[in-house]
Amino acid sequence: xxxxxxxxxxxxxxxxxxxxxxxRLQLARVHEAxxxxxxxxxxxxxxxxxxxxxxIAPAWEPGQLNPDGMMAFADPARFIFVxxxxxxxxxxxxxxxxRNAAMPLVVGDLPGAPGLTPVRRMHLAAEQGGAMxxxxxxxxxxxxxxxxxxxxxxxxxxxNHQAEARRWTLTRRxxxxxxxxxxxxxxxxxxxxxHLQQIATEDxxx
Numbered sequence: 167x168x169x170x171x172x173x174x175x176x177x178x179x180x181x182x183x184x185x186x187x188x189x190r191l192q193l194a195r196v197h198e199a200x201x202x203x204x205x206x207x208x209x210x211x212x213x214x215x216x217x218x219x220x221x222i223a224p225a226w227e228p229g230q231l232n233p234d235g236m237m238a239f240a241d242p243a244r245f246i247f248v249x250x251x252x253x254x255x256x257x258x259x260x261x262x263x264x265r266n267a268a269m270p271l272v273v274g275d276l277p278g279a280p281g282l283t284p285v286r287r288m289h290l291a292a293e294q295g296g297a298m299x300x301x302x303x304x305x306x307x308x309x310x311x312x313x314x315x316x317x318x319x320x321x322x323x324x325x326n327h328q329a330e331a332r333r334w335t336l337t338r339r340x341x342x343x344x345x346x347x348x349x350x351x352x353x354x355x356x357x358x359x360x361h362l363q364q365i366a367t368e369d370x371x372x
Contacts, residue, residue: 181301185214186362188347189338192318194301196264196288198279200312203323203334205231208273208305209239210351210360215271215303218244222259223275225249238332238356253277257284264288264302267295272304279308282315289316318342326350336362 182190191197191211199207212219219240221231233242246269250256260274261284288304295302306314311322320340326333332353339346349362 194296195318196304265291
């Protein structure tokens with residue numbers, strides 16, 4: 167009697183954007199970047215993706231992105247800016263943009279960290295958008311140390327430029343099943359992404 171061997175199907179790889187061999191941002195989910203260089207993190211992400219970018223920021227904030235600074239990471243012509251005049255419209259715009267799935271990347275440049283309920287609604291909206299076609303990715307930018315509840319991952323980025331070298335300190339502060347870790351992130355040339363070197367700690371194996 168012949169014996170049929172039943173092999174397990176390989177686990178389906180979760181679709182995402184790879185910024186580095188150790189950094190994958192899952193699509194159809196909402197992530198957070200905080201710290202003084204959080205917008206640089208979002209620009210780095212935009213440069214590694216294709217298609218338009220929807221950038222949602224409050225109209226009452228005086229600062230706006232500088233196209234000259236954006237050029238080092240991504241083409242400013244890819245960006246569409248939405249500036250709601252009411253605070254309650256900020257999160258609604260992010261949610262609806264993720265549900266529509268017309269934009270591969272939706273950035274919410276927020277004045278503070280949102281709570282768990284709106285973040286859960288954004289996750290559901292991104293999943294619904296993914297069911298319509300290519301899944302979008304949501305990136306929330308929050309000041310200080312962030313703290314948006316329920317996000318898939320949280321990243322902290324701060325400038326650490328040295329002489330002519332454009333360098334940042336990047337820290338993964340939250341990710342499911344992955345420990346916190348920090349890198350030196352250096353830009354060697356425009357539009358080439360960032361080169362990462364892990365910062366050794368007492369727990370780093372040698």
